Amino acid sequence: MRVSHIAGGVLLAAAAGAAGFAVLAWQPEIEPVEPPARAAFDQAEIAEGAKLAALGNCLQCHTAPGGKPFAGGYPLETPFGTIHGTNITPDPETGIGTWSAEAFRRAMAEGVGRSGEHLYPGFPYDHFTRVTDRDNRALYAYLMTREPVRAEAPPNRLPLPLTFRPLLAGWKLLFLEAGEYRPDPERSDEWNRGAYLAEGLAHCGACHTPRNALGAREAGREFAGGFSEGWYAPALDRDSAAPVPWTRDALFDYLRTGVSEDHAVASGPMAPVVRNLSDVPDADIRAIATYVADRMGAPDGPAPAPPAPPPPAPVARAGGEERGQEQGRAAAIYAGACATCHEPGGPLQFQAPVALDRATSLAQPNPSNAIRAILHGVETPDAAAQPLMPGFANALTDAQVAELTAWLRTRFSGGPAWDDLEAEVAEARSGRSAE
Ligand code: HEC
Ligand code: HEC
Ligand code: HEC
Structure with a gap:
């Protein structure tokens, strides 16, 4: 391929x-x-x-x-x-x-x-x-x-x-369609400022747009989701898979601080983007958030209520005994290695800010980012010494990470099962690009 x-x-x-x-x-x-x-x-x-x-x-x-x-x-x-x-x-x-x-x-x-x-x-x-x-x-x-x-x-x-x-x-x-940004007179100054920055200098679409065989952005699919250094840069248009729809305010928080509590913490290639944006004034961040929210068709006003968490997946399903065993093993790893931080009721200082049923990485069409978070951990957005989540690359085998990822997808997201998890884990571990 x-x-x-x-x-x-x-x-x-x-x-x-x-x-x-x-x-x-x-x-x-x-x-x-x-x-x-x-x-x-x-x-x-x-x-x-x-x-x-x-x-x-x-x-x-x-x-x-x-x-x-x-x-x-x-x-x-x-x-x-x-x-x-x-x-x-x-x-x-x-x-x-x-x-x-x-x-x-x-x-x-x-x-x-x-x-x-x-x-x-x-x-x-x-x-x-x-x-x-x-x-x-x-x-x-x-x-x-x-x-x-x-x-x-x-x-x-x-x-x-x-x-x-x-x-x-x-x-x-x-x-190459060369030429300066031309403002849209129908839109507000803030929207135009956001479009100028997001499409131009901040080149958000360089990662968030799918590319063709020649490495150019696919025509007409701006912001439909792309890859960057093996990470998936999620769709920032109406196809956004986020379980809680993004709003302008949530986008502002995410771009300003690297965290949106109803969505995600910026990791992988998005982390340095956010770090660099820390030198940029609020007004420009707000302008970018306004423009992106519009592309996503984000609702106006306060964030909508998050969805009710899906009921816990039954451990064994009609898929047969083997599947049941896999799920049992994954659930046991989760209970032992992950639940302290990812289940409510654990020690407060360890509680992960984004509940997994809202985490966008488990809702995406592909497992790239969830796997990379599990293997390599999650840094704090300001790259301070203490990581938010340790990496499990040395503690878990490829097969264990694959089973765990499959289980998380079923347990926390309503999306269809991901394919070829073990191959994707091996790829993520070696640092080879997925694309
Ligand atoms: C996504 C990565 C990336 C980003 C972001 C980026 N560059 Fe580059 N830039 C490159 C690469 C790769 C080359 C070398 C291209 C080549 O060899 O043909 C390059 C080449 C250049 C060159 C030509 C230098 C030369 O010696 O030929 C200039 C000037 C430049 N970049 C300026 C900038 C400025 C200014 C910014 C920020 C506004 C920037 N770049 C952001 C990747 C990047
Ligand atoms: C160098 C590549 C790159 C650039 C440039 C980039 N992003 Fe990202 N972005 C990513 C990746 C990769 C992720 C997934 C990170 C993760 O899962 O933690 C991401 C995640 C996001 C998310 C979270 C989406 C979700 O549903 O989880 C938003 C919002 C976002 N980026 C907005 C932007 C905006 C706005 C810009 C331009 C200012 C931008 N990005 C520029 C690579 C990039
Ligand atoms: C020390 C606490 C801690 C432990 C242990 C931990 N996590 Fe995390 N995890 C976090 C934090 C903090 C984040 C980032 C913020 C968030 O998503 O809440 C995170 C994020 C994630 C994400 C989403 C990443 C993203 O950007 O969307 C996944 C998936 C995940 N963890 C899975 C696991 C699994 C599986 C385990 C066990 C093998 C585990 N975590 C163990 C704290 C932890």
């Missing part, structure tokens, strides 16, 4: 590349400049740029684990291979020190590097193209006043012919 996916993609990319090649492949170099002095930038513009960089999550993809901020080397896993975030500090040799403001704007808006090379869309310029010139200038001011760090990003791990960048011209011809 994985291999044919890639091979098909490569063939298509080659065909598309041939067509797009003549039109778009060649882009001029933009002359290098002397790295601008700090004094060349306005303080207020630098401060604005800092907030915008937080919204754009630039730090996440441009900082290696344990590395210097923005110095590059973060390995971004894609279905096609590993692409490294580059050094975007103002170092003249290994960073963007010699980039003019125009070279920076072109990279954001068109995905073209200073020397004219096409950039991989792992850099989400299909979203950043919506950013206004004014905001690009502020981002440039912020980045050019960071500490320059000499650091070369490691080489990407991509199969031939994807290492041949001119092919990306074909991809862009097919999938």
Whole structure:
């Protein structure tokens, strides 16, 4: 599945590349400049740029684990291979020190590097193209006043012919709709601000939208749910599987604090998104919440009452004795290892904030996030030392995690049983991507 996916993609990319090649492949170099002095930038513009960089999550993809901020080397896993975030500090040799403001704007808006090379869309310029010139200038001011760090990003791990960048011209011809965000005059300023941020700089759809074989967002399915580094980024449209419907206020809480008590704690790739948003003012978070709530068709007013918890699943069902035994084993693990925190009446300091019958991860169409929470645990949103939930990767076998996950799904969610749980557990354990 994985291999044919890639091979098909490569063939298509080659065909598309041939067509797009003549039109778009060649882009001029933009002359290098002397790295601008700090004094060349306005303080207020630098401060604005800092907030915008937080919204754009630039730090996440441009900082290696344990590395210097923005110095590059973060390995971004894609279905096609590993692409490294580059050094975007103002170092003249290994960073963007010699980039003019125009070279920076072109990279954001068109995905073209200073020397004219096409950039991989792992850099989400299909979203950043919506950013206004004014905001690009502020981002440039912020980045050019960071500490320059000499650091070369490691080489990407991509199969031939994807290492041949001119092919990306074909991809862009097919999938890049370049251009600034155009406000919808029918909508409020707040809605438009939210749309501008969510679709542009904050690139929510980069993870929350399904992708086609060429790695582009599927047309017409914006926010219908996608994958990011093996995690499922749930649907943020009317297909949201959340047992308690999201509201604007719940979305605000979740994006502001990483916790919505009726839904979830932000984990996996969503955790750094929330951490970065902590530098963003309330008004912008509220605007994003307003826009997303509208896409979800969220009810106005206070949150609706949560659903009554489903009755406890009978331990043995008509499925036969074996199924009954599996469920019995899973229930025993749950009682021993999980119930202290996940059942009411346990010691208060351990009580998990989101009751499992409301937890969105158990209600999704796939088990990716539930399994990852069980194996790897749940961090606090502010990444403080004490995790909220320990990981059970060392305590439980793949088969036990699979049985437990199947049991949780039946016990706490009305959704249909998940398939192939053991394979998914093995994948999650090895860190390989699900997509
Ligand atoms: C999802 C990951 C991701 C995020 C978020 C991201 N980038 Fe990148 N960026 C990349 C990758 C990967 C590359 C390298 C692309 C390539 O090699 O073709 C890149 C390349 C770039 C480049 C071109 C640098 C060069 O040397 O060619 C610039 C400029 C840039 N990013 C700026 C930003 C800014 C500013 C932000 C935040 C607003 C940002 N990026 C957010 C992944 C990301
Ligand atoms: C880097 C990928 C990525 C980006 C960018 C991203 N998300 Fe997420 N998001 C995820 C993942 C993965 C989850 C599931 C996390 C979990 O289960 O704890 C998630 C969960 C969520 C949820 C909870 C949904 C539910 O029903 O449980 C909301 C709401 C959300 N994201 C909103 C946003 C918004 C708004 C943005 C843009 C500001 C955004 N996300 C950007 C990956 C991402
Ligand atoms: C020390 C307390 C503790 C223990 C023990 C514990 N959990 Fe959790 N669990 C939490 C907290 C806290 C969260 C995150 C907030 C929430 O969802 O309530 C969580 C979240 C979850 C989630 C949802 C993750 C999400 O983001 O939607 C699942 C599923 C889960 N736990 C299953 C289990 C299972 C299965 C066990 C036993 C093998 C277990 N937990 C043991 C505290 C615990």
